[in-house]
Amino acid sequence: MSPTYKTRTQMVMDNLRARILRGDFPAGAPLRQDAIAKELAVSRIPVREALMQLEAQGLVKFEPHRGAVVTQLDSGSVAELFYLRALLEADTLFHAVDLMTEETFVNAQAILDQFDAALESGTRVEHWAQLNHSFHATLYQAANRPQAMELIAQINLSCDRYVRFELLFAQGGIDKAEREHAELLALCRARRKHEAAVLLKQHIQAAGLSIGQILSRGQPG
Numbered sequence: 001m002s003p004t005y006k007t008r009t010q011m012v013m014d015n016l017r018a019r020i021l022r023g024d025f026p027a028g029a030p031l032r033q034d035a036i037a038k039e040l041a042v043s044r045i046p047v048r049e050a051l052m053q054l055e056a057q058g059l060v061k062f063e064p065h066r067g068a069v070v071t072q073l074d075s076g077s078v079a080e081l082f083y084l085r086a087l088l089e090a091d092t093l094f095h096a097v098d099l100m101t102e103e104t105f106v107n108a109q110a111i112l113d114q115f116d117a118a119l120e121s122g123t124r125v126e127h128w129a130q131l132n133h134s135f136h137a138t139l140y141q142a143a144n145r146p147q148a149m150e151l152i153a154q155i156n157l158s159c160d161r162y163v164r165f166e167l168l169f170a171q172g173g174i175d176k177a178e179r180e181h182a183e184l185l186a187l188c189r190a191r192r193k194h195e196a197a198v199l200l201k202q203h204i205q206a207a208g209l210s211i212g213q214i215l216s217r218g219q220p221g
Contacts, residue, residue, distance in 0.1 A: 008042050013050035015040060020059050020070055021161055022126070031060060031068040058158040073165060075215045081159050082208025088152055089140065090201040096143035097193035108185050111135045112117050115178055128174065129164050136182060139188060166211045173210060177203070 016036070019025050037047045051068045054060040058077065060068050111134050124152035133156060140149060166173055180203045187196035 008046040010051045010055075012036070012040055012042060012046050013053050015052060017054060018126075019056070020054070021164055025070045027072045029070045030066060031070065033067065038221070042179070049111060059156075059161060073162065073215055075212045077137055077158075078162055078208055078215065080213050081162070082204055082211075084154055085152070085159060085205040086201045086208075088155070089136065089204060090197040092140045092143050092145055092148045092152065093188075093200050094197040095145065096140055097188050097191055097196055099142040099144065100188055101142070104138065104186070105185065108135060108138045108188075112178075112185065113139060115181075117120060128167060129160060132163065132177070133160075134215050139184070147174050162211050163207070164212065166207060169214045173207075175197055190210060 002088075016025070016031065025031065031051060033044050033047045033051070037044045040047070051060050055062065055068075059071060061071050061108065062068055111131055114131055118131055137149070137152075140152065142147075180199065183197055184196060184203070187193075187199060
């Protein structure tokens, strides 16, 4: 696969993923390969490759006689994804705490300082979600577990749409998350890894429960 081809595939995937996460393509919407290829001035090959990658992230599925469509938000998927996140991320953080440096804490605090500005921006949900990923990854990085980080990144790609959904519909969810982020960083600074791991697990599980409850009430997905 040539570098040009990979670049075009990535460009198409990033474009479609952002539009699905923003809700430009709602759940159940068809993704016509010909139309997308024409709009983005590429051939159908990178479009199909991008759609297959989005399928692996849980954002797209291929249906008989319809082709690619945007997936519905599913409460069953939420439960499993956030259960896996809680297990893997709490364990990775536990092994990271003793290896964290002052640079880790400074970088994590710098991200926390950006959260309020993100909420005031025009694309508040998108920016907040990106900062959320960056904050967690900054803490985990010290564990020096590249395979765990790769799995965490993959699971988070599948969770991203649900996280943004919660930000839109959960009452008080953002304030609670920010308080817990600050508390989590304080525990890491104090090298209280057991408490940090427990808090992180509860933090992730609570987010999954909140999303499941919103979906069960029939909020749009």
